[in-house]
Every structure is written in C-alpha cells, then in structure tokens.
Amino acid sequence: MHPKKQLPSGDSLNTRERILNSAEVLFAEHGFERASLRALTTAAQVNLAAVHYHFGSKAALISAVFERRLAPLNAERLGELDALEKAARGRPLTPAGIIEAFFGPVLRMSMDQGSGGHRFIRLLGRAHAESRPAIRELLESAYVEVVERFRAALYRALPQMPEKELAWRMHFMLGAMSYVIAGTDAVQLIASYEVRKSEHPESVMKRIVPFLVAGLTAPLPDAGAAKTRRIEPHIRSRGEPRSARGAERRIERKAA
Amino acid sequence: MHPKKQLPSGDSLNTRERILNSAEVLFAEHGFERASLRALTTAAQVNLAAVHYHFGSKAALISAVFERRLAPLNAERLGELDALEKAARGRPLTPAGIIEAFFGPVLRMSMDQGSGGHRFIRLLGRAHAESRPAIRELLESAYVEVVERFRAALYRALPQMPEKELAWRMHFMLGAMSYVIAGTDAVQLIASYEVRKSEHPESVMKRIVPFLVAGLTAPLPDAGAAKTRRIEPHIRSRGEPRSARGAERRIERKAA
DNA sequence: AAGGAATTCAAACAGCCGTTTGAATCATAC
DNA sequence: GTATGATTCAAACGGCTGTTTGAATTCCTT
Known part of the structure; x- marks a missing residue:
C-alpha cells in the first residue's frame, strides 16, 4: 500500500504534480469538501486511485498542496x-x-x-x-x-x-x-x-x-479614563x- | 408538498425554530457542507423530513437561518x-x-x-x-x-x-x-x-x-511621486x- | 363529534463520496 | 529476456448525502 518512492521514475513525478496542480485549482475554486477526488483526478487526467497511491488519502493530499x-x-x-x-x-x-x-x-x-x-x-x-x-x-x-x-x-x-x-x-x-x-x-x-x-x-x-x-x-484605546496617559501627537x-x-x-x- | 403555512399552528413554529437553532449551531461549528441534515434534525429532535416540509431544501434552510x-x-x-x-x-x-x-x-x-x-x-x-x-x-x-x-x-x-x-x-x-x-x-x-x-x-x-x-x-499612498500633493498634518x-x-x-x- | 388540513414519521431512493482491491502495465536491473 | 518492483487501471465497497414518498398522526374548524 502506497510504498515510499525509491526512485522518482520519470513520469510518476508528473502525475504527482498533475494531481497537486489540479487539487490546488479545485480546492481554491470549490473548497476542500466540494472538490471531489473524482473531479480532481479527471481534471488531472490521472486515475482515481493515483491519489491514494501517491499521497495516501485526501487529507494527506491537502497537506501536500500546502507544503509545496x-x-x-x-x-x-x-x-x-x-x-x-x-x-x-x-x-x-x-x-x-x-x-x-x-x-x-x-x-x-x-x-x-x-x-x-x-x-x-x-x-x-x-x-x-x-x-x-x-x-x-x-x-x-x-x-x-x-x-x-x-x-x-x-x-x-x-x-x-x-x-x-x-x-x-x-x-x-x-x-x-x-x-x-x-x-x-x-x-x-x-x-x-x-x-x-x-x-x-x-x-x-x-x-x-x-x-x-x-x-x-494607532493610538491605544483607553483602558479607562483614569488610567489614560497622554498620547504624543503624531508628527x-x-x-x-x-x-x-x-x-x-x-x-x-x-x-x- | 411543503404547503404555505396558513396558520402557524402552535407546535409547528416550535419545530421550525428548533431546526433553525440547531442549524445555526451546526453550520457555525462545522460549515454548511459538513453539517448534515441528519445530524441537524437529530440535534433538534425533529424528524429528518421536517426540514423539507418546513423549508423545502437545505439551501432554503441556510437562507432562512441568515434571514432570521x-x-x-x-x-x-x-x-x-x-x-x-x-x-x-x-x-x-x-x-x-x-x-x-x-x-x-x-x-x-x-x-x-x-x-x-x-x-x-x-x-x-x-x-x-x-x-x-x-x-x-x-x-x-x-x-x-x-x-x-x-x-x-x-x-x-x-x-x-x-x-x-x-x-x-x-x-x-x-x-x-x-x-x-x-x-x-x-x-x-x-x-x-x-x-x-x-x-x-x-x-x-x-x-x-x-x-x-x-x-x-491613513495618508493616501502616492499614486506616483510627481502627482503627490502635500498631506495636511494630523492635529x-x-x-x-x-x-x-x-x-x-x-x-x-x-x-x- | 366529524371532517379536513397541517404536521410528523419511518422508510426508502438515487447518487456521490473516499477508499480499497487485485490484476494489468510499465520501467528498470540483472 | 527475465525477474522485480513501481505505477496505472477499472471496478467495486460501504457509507453518507439530500430528497421523496405515502401512510400515520395531530390539530383546528365546523
């Protein structure tokens, strides 16, 4: 299940980034909930399961989008x-x-x-x-x-x-x-x-x-009339x- | 289907308001998407279908919460x-x-x-x-x-x-x-x-x-050094x- | 007390969701 | 070329969603 990448072999990095880019777009446009993985992977032209393969979960994908x-x-x-x-x-x-x-x-x-x-x-x-x-x-x-x-x-x-x-x-x-x-x-x-x-x-x-x-x-708000100190005029x-x-x-x- | 209320008969207004109150709480806490009608009606202790009877849809309920x-x-x-x-x-x-x-x-x-x-x-x-x-x-x-x-x-x-x-x-x-x-x-x-x-x-x-x-x-930002007019000091x-x-x-x- | 509307209720509907699976494909190392 | 691991793929899983239905119940009027 979703192994650590040992060699970022050519294309794999591309699908990773395609997912990140589409996620960024759709999350920004519709929010995290309403942007579904299906819409996201369709836009990125990758398979639905690729998200879980490369990131593990939708939550982890969200984190990855931010960290990048x-x-x-x-x-x-x-x-x-x-x-x-x-x-x-x-x-x-x-x-x-x-x-x-x-x-x-x-x-x-x-x-x-x-x-x-x-x-x-x-x-x-x-x-x-x-x-x-x-x-x-x-x-x-x-x-x-x-x-x-x-x-x-x-x-x-x-x-x-x-x-x-x-x-x-x-x-x-x-x-x-x-x-x-x-x-x-x-x-x-x-x-x-x-x-x-x-x-x-x-x-x-x-x-x-x-x-x-x-x-x-800005001048500080008065904590109370008695406690107020005079405020130097702004020159x-x-x-x-x-x-x-x-x-x-x-x-x-x-x-x- | 979800008739116009002719007489706000006693209890009905209570379930309406119970729904509105619970909706307010759960929408504020979890957002509009993540607060489900089931969680909402359970909290309000009303039947699930009551939302559609009184408001017509979840979207209309959201509007009603705001309008109130x-x-x-x-x-x-x-x-x-x-x-x-x-x-x-x-x-x-x-x-x-x-x-x-x-x-x-x-x-x-x-x-x-x-x-x-x-x-x-x-x-x-x-x-x-x-x-x-x-x-x-x-x-x-x-x-x-x-x-x-x-x-x-x-x-x-x-x-x-x-x-x-x-x-x-x-x-x-x-x-x-x-x-x-x-x-x-x-x-x-x-x-x-x-x-x-x-x-x-x-x-x-x-x-x-x-x-x-x-x-x-605050003083206006300079649109450009040449166009700048002197700003009256703040007294x-x-x-x-x-x-x-x-x-x-x-x-x-x-x-x- | 009877009739009829207003309201509640349990149950089901279709659809989308994130996630998982297991086989197919690909790339690389021997 | 064959073995090995990385990656892709179609398909399905269980679960939750908003919504609808139609009968049961309550309420009010006459």
Whole structure:
C-alpha cells in the first residue's frame, strides 16, 4: 500500500504534480469538501486511485498542496526580514518595512499567474477561514516560526505597545489581508468587478500597507479614563519614502 | 408538498425554530457542507423530513437561518446611522462614529449568549469566506443597502478620499472584522487561548475601532511621486471622547 | 363529534463520496 | 529476456448525502 518512492521514475513525478496542480485549482475554486477526488483526478487526467497511491488519502493530499507552496513563501518572508535586520544593524525596524516583508511575498505570489501561485494564494485565504482541526494545525505549524519572528520584530519596532495589544493588531492585520487574498469579496464593495480583477498586486500593496501601518500604530484605546496617559501627537515629516511614512511610533506601552 | 403555512399552528413554529437553532449551531461549528441534515434534525429532535416540509431544501434552510438574524442586525445598523445623522444635523459624521455604527451591532450580537446571537456571528464570519454563489448572493442582497448607506456616510466624512480608495479601505475593514468574528483564528497569535475567549466584545470593540479608524484615515499612498500633493498634518485635540479621537480627516481626495 | 388540513414519521431512493482491491502495465536491473 | 518492483487501471465497497414518498398522526374548524 502506497510504498515510499525509491526512485522518482520519470513520469510518476508528473502525475504527482498533475494531481497537486489540479487539487490546488479545485480546492481554491470549490473548497476542500466540494472538490471531489473524482473531479480532481479527471481534471488531472490521472486515475482515481493515483491519489491514494501517491499521497495516501485526501487529507494527506491537502497537506501536500500546502507544503509545496508554504515552505518557500515563509522562507522568502524570513529572508526579507533577515535582510531588513541586517541593514538596520541592530536598530529597530520600521513597522512599514516589517509589514511589507510579511505581506509582500504573498501579494507577489498572488500575481504569479504563470506557475499558478495566485491560485494557491486564493486557496490560502480559504484555508484561513477553515475550521477543521487538521487544516488549522497545518497552518499553525507552518506559521509558528514566522509569526514569532515578525511579532518579535514588531515588538521591538513599537516599544510603547503592550504585548497583548500587539497580538490583537497582528490579528486584525492578518484578517484584512486574508480577506483580500481570499478574493471571495462577500460584499461587492468595488463597483466594477473588472476594475477589481485588473488591480495589480503592487497597487493593492500600495493601498493596504498604509492602511495596516496606520492601524498598527494607532493610538491605544483607553483602558479607562483614569488610567489614560497622554498620547504624543503624531508628527509627520515630509519627503520620506512612501513605505516609511505613517510608521512613526505614536504608541505607548502600558505600564507593567 | 411543503404547503404555505396558513396558520402557524402552535407546535409547528416550535419545530421550525428548533431546526433553525440547531442549524445555526451546526453550520457555525462545522460549515454548511459538513453539517448534515441528519445530524441537524437529530440535534433538534425533529424528524429528518421536517426540514423539507418546513423549508423545502437545505439551501432554503441556510437562507432562512441568515434571514432570521440579518434583517434585525442591519436594521440596527441603519438605525444607529440614522441617529448619528439626525444628531449631526447635516454636518458630516466622524469616521469613528460611522465605524461604530457598522460594527457595534455585530460585536454586541456576538456577546449575546442568551439568544444565541454569538453563534450566528461565527456563522456570519464563516459565510464571508464562502464561495458558493447562493451564499454570496444571499449576503450581497442582505448587505447592498446597508453598505451603500455607510459608504455614502464615509464618503461625506472623508471628503479628501477618492471613491476607489474608500472602497478598498472598506474592504480591508470588513476583512479585519470578519476574520475576528469568524473566530477561526487560523494563526494562534494570542498566547493564551483562555485570555482570548474571555475577552468581552466591548473590549474587542475598544481595540478594533481605533485600529480601523486609523487605517481608514491613513495618508493616501502616492499614486506616483510627481502627482503627490502635500498631506495636511494630523492635529489631535485632547479630551475628546475616545471614539472620536484619531478620526479627523487627514486625507486628500485625488483630483478628478 | 366529524371532517379536513397541517404536521410528523419511518422508510426508502438515487447518487456521490473516499477508499480499497487485485490484476494489468510499465520501467528498470540483472 | 527475465525477474522485480513501481505505477496505472477499472471496478467495486460501504457509507453518507439530500430528497421523496405515502401512510400515520395531530390539530383546528365546523
């Protein structure tokens, strides 16, 4: 039953990848449940049993689809963060830089029509809304390292912000992004769908990064009127690079 | 076959509502596909065929679940917006006020454990990530009026912001919110899950409103260095009510 | 109390699902 | 060329799905 491949002999790798590609397409389009193995293998022009031969089960196939893409994606994220930290030589990074390092690779992948990265990104957005423990655990284990690195970087970049508040704001940011990349667009806010689809990811990036940076660095909510400390006014300097604007610290960390 | 009810005779309304309640629970917990009518009717302690007798089909049941809750929810949203506009006497509203009018009812409903509103909110978050045309159309028709009203209000409140940019930012806001209310939390950002679950919706509100207001009123991205106009500095006055702070206009509308 | 509609019920329907099987085919190593 | 293992294939398995049926029951009106 479904032996370990000893020699990836020629064509076998092709059917494996054909299955992965079709799975990516159909999972993204119809969801994990409603995309059946029969529809999937028909689209891939392989036999139905090939899925179980190469992957063992539908659940394992789902995992394989994610692993194929998530590993290089997260590696790219960490690479960009490494580059930023190396350039900063020990000083804290700007929130905008960190956000771009985190979401940039996703948005860039989402425009990669050639190798089908954009399909995976839609699938990723769908997975974020999934409740099945298997998929949740899969995402979590894929994200744990990268989230921890980025949280640490943001924590350094925003010395005034309490840990808990930062966690919530990262949560909000992930939500805004995953909703956009899911492309479900439950509520048709953009009048012309054609306009929407033709948006380049870079322009989405230009739109969402300032939004997220502003939210991330927003004044803290009052824990209570009595406890409130005055918040330093936000002073904007002109002529900075776009990505850095609005990223100044205007946050206070709650006293421990 | 499944006649129009002429007299909602006593118990029949009870089985209808028992079905709706169980459907809400199981749809929210497992999704629309994976929650079967058999599991659903068993939980409701009604006969399997009762679903088709009272609703006609599973799809119609899904619609009924949404309609029961969405109508009052949107009515509340519009009511709050009406109240704000009445109090403003023709002047534009604050972004913070508009945001609170839109998301407040949702968050309040999400803490309504008694009548099960919180279950529906989780279901609503799930529906936002759904791709099936039937559900998309259902959400869209339920939202079209309320979104248009709120978009108009925001457009007035942010006279400098291009229509397109505003649509995108509403998109981001909806994303952040639907991710939070879905409660899926694909990436476990908050260290202690206990802490997370014990958060009161009001405190979530206190956290997310400043985030959204800041994002909504963030400086516009440069369309290109040459086209850039100077952005008015953001001046914060002290002592305002919390919800209004950070809501000042610091946006420019792109020249037509 | 009787009649008729409204509702419930157990049972079955057809169809799709993921999975398994065992033989047929293919590629490679001897 | 033959043996050996990897891969493909058609077919079937059991199980679950939404839906339908037709009789049994309950409810309300007259």
